Amino acid sequence: MNVEIIVIGDELLIGQVTDTNSSWIARNLNKIGWEVMEITTVRDRRAEIISAIRQSFDRVDVVLMTGGLGPTKDDITKQTLCEYFGGKLIFDAEVQKNNDLFFERRGLQMNDSTRTQAMVPDSCTVIQNPVGTAPIMWFEKDGKVLVSMPGVPAEMQRAMTAEVLPRLRKRYPDHTAILHKTCLVKDFSESALSEFLSDFEAGLPASIKLAYLPVPGVIRLRLTARGENEEILSRQLDDSFSRLEDLLGKHIFCHRDATMAEALGLLLSYKGLTIATAESCTGGNIAHEITLIPGSSAYYKGSVVSYANEVKVQVLDVDPSTIEKHGVVSCEVVEQMAKGVRRLLKTDCAIATSGIAGPDGAVPGKPVGTVCIAVAVGDRIVSRKYCFENSRAININRFTHTALLQMISVLSE
Amino acid sequence: MNVEIIVIGDELLIGQVTDTNSSWIARNLNKIGWEVMEITTVRDRRAEIISAIRQSFDRVDVVLMTGGLGPTKDDITKQTLCEYFGGKLIFDAEVQKNNDLFFERRGLQMNDSTRTQAMVPDSCTVIQNPVGTAPIMWFEKDGKVLVSMPGVPAEMQRAMTAEVLPRLRKRYPDHTAILHKTCLVKDFSESALSEFLSDFEAGLPASIKLAYLPVPGVIRLRLTARGENEEILSRQLDDSFSRLEDLLGKHIFCHRDATMAEALGLLLSYKGLTIATAESCTGGNIAHEITLIPGSSAYYKGSVVSYANEVKVQVLDVDPSTIEKHGVVSCEVVEQMAKGVRRLLKTDCAIATSGIAGPDGAVPGKPVGTVCIAVAVGDRIVSRKYCFENSRAININRFTHTALLQMISVLSE
Structure with missing residues (x-):
């Protein structure tokens, strides 16, 4: 089955927001063998939305749409769909009930513009959205289906998983x-x-x-x-x-699909080992990646983000003379950090990082992008120095994945 | 000036990769008053790429393109552009020299498919890419411009900043x-x-x-x-x-554009205060957001990610009887965590979090999405309990921003 995605919102075309919805949708369609042919991102403009729908329907039978359903004046997707598919906007008591409950749970007051959320085209099947105020709208015309969903990722994901995917599979049964x-x-x-x-x-x-x-x-x-x-x-x-x-x-x-942190978690669980991290330049991002994985508390005990040198010395027991002699970005220092955090948090393994994410902080022989990483498994410590050449956010990300990979490599030797 | 973006790559249409390039480009064009009308994401298919270019050129004069320039067989953008704009692929010694240097710096061996990177259409102006192997290609035809850039974000960003944006502004001088x-x-x-x-x-x-x-x-x-x-x-x-x-x-x-962590950093710098974090459910993400900001080491000393309860007790000095009496997700516990980390890392301020990111871990009265946050400024501590209802990654993100906002609110009272 071929599908296209249309993403609506001025905020996307000025770069205020990065669209993560279409990759989420594509990933979940891909798992059931449906192919996304094209993704089109358009502004909150009637003519541009209609033209995008026409072009997509020229190529495929199913269009999934996100965004443009907020209560403010600039969101005109609902009126535009009503125009494209025919019919008029009518009041839907079920949506209003959902939204009353939604506001009550959050202790918020409903105002006039929020009340317009309960107006829906009479040409669509309305699907309730229990986690937001914009309902999901399912349109069918000439054997083609368009589903309009809210742009808030949590609302879209809930709608896709609980309602839209099951209904699509029923509507287009496939034996491949x-x-x-x-x-x-x-x-x-x-x-x-x-x-x-x-x-x-x-x-x-x-x-x-x-x-x-x-x-x-x-x-x-x-x-x-x-x-x-x-x-x-x-x-x-x-x-x-x-x-x-x-x-x-x-x-x-x-041997399965996983993020780097998941792959490390699988290895640690398999070997029955626990881990801690001591982070300087990665600033907590290794801890963050590890704890994004549900169940990581079984093997992950915690981290000391020792951003300041005195924290390295006082909390992780790094020898100040080692910092003085080799510099804070050195294999010697990260080895002591790994040893220190393993002792402090009482774990089997540890990862430690110290580097220069940039844009400042470069020293002779250590340009921006330099990182030293130590990993410990019991008393065995392996440290390495790397150099990448990127901007701060990309360096931090690269340091994080390199550290996870170094730990995985030593554990799987 | 109106622009469109075409993003190329099968990996985007199966949801393997989230496109961050187009929002980066849109944001940087928006700053100079150029408008992105539409973003189209297409697969690595000749006909689909050509059709996307045609449709974009029907609407605008400038098309920026990313991706599809890798050395593997599936990347056919270069051949397709050569077909669209006319001409043939020729060997470019300058690109080869750049790529030889690139491989040498990384200590890698060049193979046959990498060598094809130096073949470029003779119908374009080649712009060197010092941080990667795929050159930037600038095409002009009938007064319209198409620039093809690599899909690797760091390479695209470098190309846009150093080469493409300045050349575009020169090509289309604008006095608005x-x-x-x-x-x-x-x-x-x-x-x-x-x-x-x-x-x-x-x-x-x-x-x-x-x-x-x-x-x-x-x-x-x-x-x-x-x-x-x-x-x-x-x-x-x-x-x-x-x-x-x-x-x-x-x-x-x-009073200016900033991320939450930047806004906090501005406040702390203005007041001359330092800060530390003690994170349970946010697992290092607050530390990560704070340290993404260049110069954060001036006010940020570090974090204890106390994922395991024993770390809360042993490192942050949380009273085990408080955990027993109120539960680990409680205002009482986060207040002790904030106090503990402030004392341990010797800072003026502290943020502490404990919550249930999900999908597991809910207890009666504390559903998934519950978080307790304490912020300390000197000896003054303010704690609050919140409840969101989302999936793990979204909860962690929401907890992080709520914690930053709570700290900002107390600091700006």
């Missing part, structure tokens, strides 16, 4: 099976890996495709099988995946 | 002045604020527009002046902004 198997590979660039796997890729059955999904330092390899007979597909997929595992051996550090 | 003034407002919903400001908005001079840019809990208000005479505009803008400040008084907590 689609199966995925994913693994995470280290030590290769994308082009080197594609060269290394070119014979493997050429020998895959026609039902199976290989996708390279790189993030810095890591390549996510995904095999996708698509066909009629799920049993045969599943066997073919298992066979191909095993061959891939044989070919890549230790370069595969996670 | 555009000025912005922004402030951050708390205590209002978007609709309540738009009602409160409706007279102010109606009375604005024709050259000035007011935009509401809400994030949860906060509304960013932006006045934009546009016209010929910069001096007159600037005076009009200052007048309107002053009236806005008079109307909103203490509800404005930051």
Whole structure:
């Protein structure tokens, strides 16, 4: 099934907000084998919205739309859809009841513009939105479906999961099976890996495709099988995946789809180990990535973000003379930080970082982008120095993933 | 000047990657008064790329394109542009030299597919990319401009800032002045604020527009002046902004555009205060947001991410009987955490959080989304309990911003 996504909102076209809805929708459609052909982001303008809908319906039968449903004057999606699909806006008592409850739960007062949220086109099926005030609207015309959802990510995600996806699958029953198997590979660039796997890729059955999904330092390899007979597909997929595992051996550090922090969590859980972090330049981002994973409290005890040098000395027990001699961005210092946090938080493993995220802070021989990372497993400590060349936010992100990968590498040796 | 953005890559249409490039580009064009009319995201398919270019050129004269320039077989943007604009691929020695250096600096081996990066259409102006291997390509035809840039954010950002934006401004000189003034407002919903400001908005001079840019809990208000005479505009803008400040008084907590963490940093710097954080449910994300700001080391000393209860007790000196009596998610516990981290890291202020991000961990009376936040300024501690109802990542984000806002509110009383 082919789908398109239309994202509406002036805030997206002035760069005030980054659209995360369409990748979320695409990811969840992809899992059931539906393909997103194109994503169009348009302003809150009647003519532009209508033109985007027309063009999408020229290519596909299903259009998913987010945004443009707020209570303020600039949001004109509802009126525009009413015009496109015909009919008029009518009062929906069910929506009003939902919104009364919504405001009551939050202890807020409803005003006139919020009350307009209960006006809906009589040409659509209204789906209630228990986590917001804009209802979901399902339109059908000439065998084509358009679903309009709120732009607030939590509201859209709830609507998709609980209502829209189940209804779409019922509306377009599909007997094609689609199966995925994913693994995470280290030590290769994308082009080197594609060269290394070119014979493997050429020998895959026609039902199976290989996708390279790189993030810095890591390549996510995904095999996708698509066909009629799920049993045969599943066997073919298992066979191909095993061959891939044989070919890549230790370069595969996670045998399923996962973020870096999830891959580390799987390893720690498997080995029954606990971990702590001591962060300087990453400023808590490693802790944040680890604790984004539900259940991480089983192996993660905490972090000391030792942004100031005196915190490194007083809380993590780093020797001030080591800082003086080697500089605060040095393997010697991060090794002591790792040792210190492991002792303080009583864990098996530890990760420690110290570096220069930029834009300031460079010293001779240590440009912006330099980072030292130590990982400890018991008394064994492995430290390394890296250099990236990026802006602050990208450096912090890169340092974080490099630290997670270094810990994973040592744990999976 | 009207512009469109075309984003290319299968990875975007399966939701593997979230496109942050187009919002970055839109934000930077918006600052110079250029308008992005539409953003189109298409797959790595020849016909779809060509159709997207045609449709964009029907609407605007300038198209900025990112992605689809990798060395692997699926990336066909370069060939497609060569076909669209005419000409053939030729070897560019300058690009090869850049890429040799690039590989040398990283200690990597170049392979055949990487070498194809130096083949470029002879119909474009090649702009070197010192931070990657895919060159920037500037095409002109029938008075229209298309610039193709790599999809890696750091490479695109560097290309835009150093090369593409200056060249575009030179190519399309514009004498319209555009000025912005922004402030951050708390205590209002978007609709309540738009009602409160409706007279102010109606009375604005024709050259000035007011935009509401809400994030949860906060509304960013932006006045934009546009016209010929910069001096007159600037005076009009200052007048309107002053009236806005008079109307909103203490509800404005930051008188310029800033993230929440930046707004907090400005307040702390202004008052000459230092801060530390003690995080449970936010797992280091407050520390991360604070340290994303360059120069934050002037006021931020660090964090104890006390994910495990024993870390709260042993490192932050929380009384175990308080945890037993009130539960770990309680105002009593976060108050002790704030006190403990302030003492340990020797700061003036502290923020502490404990909550239930979900999906597990709910207890009777404390559903997923519950968070207790304490902020300390000297010996004064203010704690509050909130309840949001979201998924884990969104809750963590919401907790973080609520904590920053609570600290800002107490500091600006």
